[in-house]
Amino acid sequence: MKAHVAKTMEIPEEEKRLENQLCFAVYSTAHAFTRAYKPILDRVGLTYPQYLVMLALWEKSEQPVKAIGEQLDLDSGTLSPLLKRLEQNGLIKRTRDSRDERQVIVSLTDNGRAMRSEIDTIMGAIGQAAGCTLEEMKTIRGLLKGLRSNLTSAA
């Protein structure tokens, strides 16, 4: 007689196809976003991840690397070289915190601050491309946030 083993729910064959993977839907949509942003961001000289960092800094113009990493869920191995590029392009400044010399404070330069005026153009264009209402966007965003938090806490 069968013991009380964990029910390994049989996965229907159709659900195993690449096209039906939720992970792939997320993966390929992320790439589609990056490509959609490319021509717009090229004009202001930002890559997509750099744009995300700028969004964080436009909200709070002076933050340690760590704080930026927490918002974007990226580590310093990714951020250090990226921030160096933003600095070389004159958009940010990096200074050691005198109260805690371990920390590097990232802050906007005037150029970096000025670039915020592009935000309406950029978001407008992407909104057009995405072709969905604010309401719809909010729905998907909510579902993804739940999914993300499940995936993260599972680890």
Add this chain to the structure above:
Amino acid sequence: MKAHVAKTMEIPEEEKRLENQLCFAVYSTAHAFTRAYKPILDRVGLTYPQYLVMLALWEKSEQPVKAIGEQLDLDSGTLSPLLKRLEQNGLIKRTRDSRDERQVIVSLTDNGRAMRSEIDTIMGAIGQAAGCTLEEMKTIRGLLKGLRSNLTSAA
């Protein structure tokens, strides 16, 4: 009097925050998936993009590079080195098509074919981690597919 210019809908300030960007929700969920897959895929020696290629090959075990690229929406610049690694690991074989010498046909080796038996374990674990029903997954998948197709056709 105002002319009939395209209505540039004012974007509410709150919608400009990093945390409220749909693109960021997709971006960070994609990373969360990769991280969730990592410990599972490590055991079978695959990276996440390599796993996606294997999914495509488990559906159709012999395909030109081009066809794989179309399914994954990746170009040869990404696939060529990735496929070389899969070949070195003994999971696939690459052979020039004799009917069209430009094409390289990718096919599964016995080892590659055998690895398909891991699919239930892998998908089961991820299903657990994602923590949502097949129904929910189907909903998000559908929404993302629509979004992706909008973003792509806008280019």
Add this chain to the structure above:
DNA sequence: CACAATTAAATTGTCCGCAAGTGAATTTTG
């Protein structure tokens, strides 16, 4: 048939993303 245009894959160069390790500064503890 010949030559131009197209197609497939690979390569090169740049930028992420992340694991692992380093070094310096700070905090915790015995």
Add this chain to the structure above:
DNA sequence: CAAAATTCACTTGCGGACAATTTAATTGTG
């Protein structure tokens, strides 16, 4: 207070992504 543990950022190394270029093969057209 001194040694140990922790924290922060940087670096290195590897594997994607992708634009742009290269090479070879095929197709289309005059």
